[in-house]
Amino acid sequence: MSDKINDLMPTAAHTAVSGDGMPPKQKTRIQITNEAKILEAALDVFSQDGFRGATLDRIASAADMSKPNLLYYFKNKEMIHIALLAGLLDIWLTPLSEISATGDPTLEIGGYIKRKLEISREYPRESRLFANEILAGAPHIGDFLRTKLKKLVDEKAEILQRWVDNGRLAPCDPRHLLFAIWSTTQHYADFSVQVRLVLGLEAEDNSYYEEASQMLETLFLSQLIKTHDCD
Amino acid sequence: MSDKINDLMPTAAHTAVSGDGMPPKQKTRIQITNEAKILEAALDVFSQDGFRGATLDRIASAADMSKPNLLYYFKNKEMIHIALLAGLLDIWLTPLSEISATGDPTLEIGGYIKRKLEISREYPRESRLFANEILAGAPHIGDFLRTKLKKLVDEKAEILQRWVDNGRLAPCDPRHLLFAIWSTTQHYADFSVQVRLVLGLEAEDNSYYEEASQMLETLFLSQLIKTHDCD
DNA sequence: TAACATTTTTACCGGCTGGTCAAATATTCA
DNA sequence: TGAATATTTGACCAGCCGGTAAAAATGTTA
Numbered sequence: 001m002s003d004k005i006n007d008l009m010p011t012a013a014h015t016a017v018s019g020d021g022m023p024p025k026q027k028t029r030i031q032i033t034n035e036a037k038i039l040e041a042a043l044d045v046f047s048q049d050g051f052r053g054a055t056l057d058r059i060a061s062a063a064d065m066s067k068p069n070l071l072y073y074f075k076n077k078e079m080i081h082i083a084l085l086a087g088l089l090d091i092w093l094t095p096l097s098e099i100s101a102t103g104d105p106t107l108e109i110g111g112y113i114k115r116k117l118e119i120s121r122e123y124p125r126e127s128r129l130f131a132n133e134i135l136a137g138a139p140h141i142g143d144f145l146r147t148k149l150k151k152l153v154d155e156k157a158e159i160l161q162r163w164v165d166n167g168r169l170a171p172c173d174p175r176h177l178l179f180a181i182w183s184t185t186q187h188y189a190d191f192s193v194q195v196r197l198v199l200g201l202e203a204e205d206n207s208y209y210e211e212a213s214q215m216l217e218t219l220f221l222s223q224l225i226k227t228h229d230c231d
Numbered sequence: 232m233s234d235k236i237n238d239l240m241p242t243a244a245h246t247a248v249s250g251d252g253m254p255p256k257q258k259t260r261i262q263i264t265n266e267a268k269i270l271e272a273a274l275d276v277f278s279q280d281g282f283r284g285a286t287l288d289r290i291a292s293a294a295d296m297s298k299p300n301l302l303y304y305f306k307n308k309e310m311i312h313i314a315l316l317a318g319l320l321d322i323w324l325t326p327l328s329e330i331s332a333t334g335d336p337t338l339e340i341g342g343y344i345k346r347k348l349e350i351s352r353e354y355p356r357e358s359r360l361f362a363n364e365i366l367a368g369a370p371h372i373g374d375f376l377r378t379k380l381k382k383l384v385d386e387k388a389e390i391l392q393r394w395v396d397n398g399r400l401a402p403c404d405p406r407h408l409l410f411a412i413w414s415t416t417q418h419y420a421d422f423s424v425q426v427r428l429v430l431g432l433e434a435e436d437n438s439y440y441e442e443a444s445q446m447l448e449t450l451f452l453s454q455l456i457k458t459h460d461c462d
Numbered sequence: 463t464a465a466c467a468t469t470t471t472t473a474c475c476g477g478c479t480g481g482t483c484a485a486a487t488a489t490t491c492a
Numbered sequence: 493t494g495a496a497t498a499t500t501t502g503a504c505c506a507g508c509c510g511g512t513a514a515a516a517a518t519g520t521t522a
């Protein structure tokens with residue numbers, strides 16, 4: 001498995017030769033719009049069916065393009081997938097990297113949860129794309145998880161641990177606290193079909209996000225953070 | 232999409248004609264072992280790659296069988312998938328159905344979380360199979376979610392709501408409390424690759440489940456349940 | 463052992479898969 | 493304009509896909 005996300009952003013086939021001596025050549029109008037069209041379509045397909053389950057034919061037809069035309073912009077199926085993942089990982093990491101050691105635990109964690117839930121609501125397909133990639137064994141982003149993500153989690157876990165040590169946060173394993181935040185927030189994107197069916201909502205009805213926000217605040221903040229009025 | 236889980240348990244092709252007047256004919260030794268072998272292999276493949284991403288060739292080769300031989304025991308790809316899902320849903324629902332209105336909230340919820348986490352640890356592939364099915368839009372179990380699961384959740388949510396009303400449980404939306412429990416517990420199965428890579432663990436190392444159990448207890452019980460020594 | 467039922471294999475099918483190629487068509491710009 | 497470049501198309505390919513048919517092999521039982 002290739003497992004290289006870095007500098008594999010989408011480029012038309014003829015300009016995609018990275019590593020050679022050529023300057024990267026700026027993109028055409030058509031190139032920009034078509035790459036965007038392809039990525040949009042591919043996101044729909046990959047996020048539903050995963051890498052293996054997705055087909056170029058379906059992506060092409062969703063993008064309203066012929067398959068060879070699609071392959072003019074992306075070298076192959078894998079490159080489309082990698083381009084999507086690369087775009088996603090930024091969105092993914094930013095909120096975590098914004099947790100500040102100097103801030104207030106309640107505000108920092110609360111803000112993080114809120115942003116994660118917003119992302120879940122705004123980018124549900126990206127969330128499902130990510131989930132599919134992990135379920136498949138992370139063939140494309142294993143390196144990223146092992147290195148960059150781990151490093152960032154280690155950093156932030158240290159901050160959380162300090163808060164625990166200072167008695168500003170209920171004693172808990174910081175890494176698992178992050179897992180709990182990830183899972184609960186992403187659940188509303190990844191399992192949205194189940195959530196809707198169980199709640200009896202129509203497809204596309206996102207109204208449950210308000211309740212979700214309330215629940216997560218109750219779960220993670222009202223109680224977890226040590227600001228009881230009783231001590 | 233067929234969407235019929237009920238009475239679609241695996242049967243050899245020649246005995247699979249349900250709905251006719253024939254008695255169900257008991258299974259051969261060979262039939263029993265081979266169906267088990269197939270389901271075992273299929274669980275590996277489907278849980279990694281989803282329904283569309285999985286292929287009969289890979290399932291057959293994982294089961295150490297020829298493809299036609301495999302199709303002697305299951306009518307087609309979909310039937311194998313449905314058989315797996317049917318087997319899974321029982322495991323899935325049982326713990327929830329065991330939540331008792333007459334029990335103590337802490338013990339009931341705590342026990343439920345514990346059992347869900349145990350299932351996540353014991354049946355990670357089943358959990359991923361389920362996750363894949365939901366990500367794909369629940370084409371095979373949509374009816375089940377809309378009817379049986381919803382009904383059960385409605386019942387149990389009512390119990391939880393009564394506990395909230397009686398002040399025995401922190402005010403929260405019961406349904407979303409269940410979602411939070413589902414997501415956090417299943418996360419350790421569905422995203423195990425990510426969990427391991429972030430924690431720096433080797434593949435197959437399940438040691439994190441102890442920490443997880445501790446975390447979930449802290450998150451859901453120590454704080455959420457209203458048994459503070461301060462009131 | 464012979465008759466019968468079950469299981470496995472071999473050979474095969476049409477359609478889809480990811481992907482290539484060269485020719486045809488648009489677009490850009492000197 | 494026209495030459496150069498960028499884009500799109502259609503025809504095609506080998507291999508895989510889910511699945512079938514029938515014969516061969518194996519197991520069961522009277």
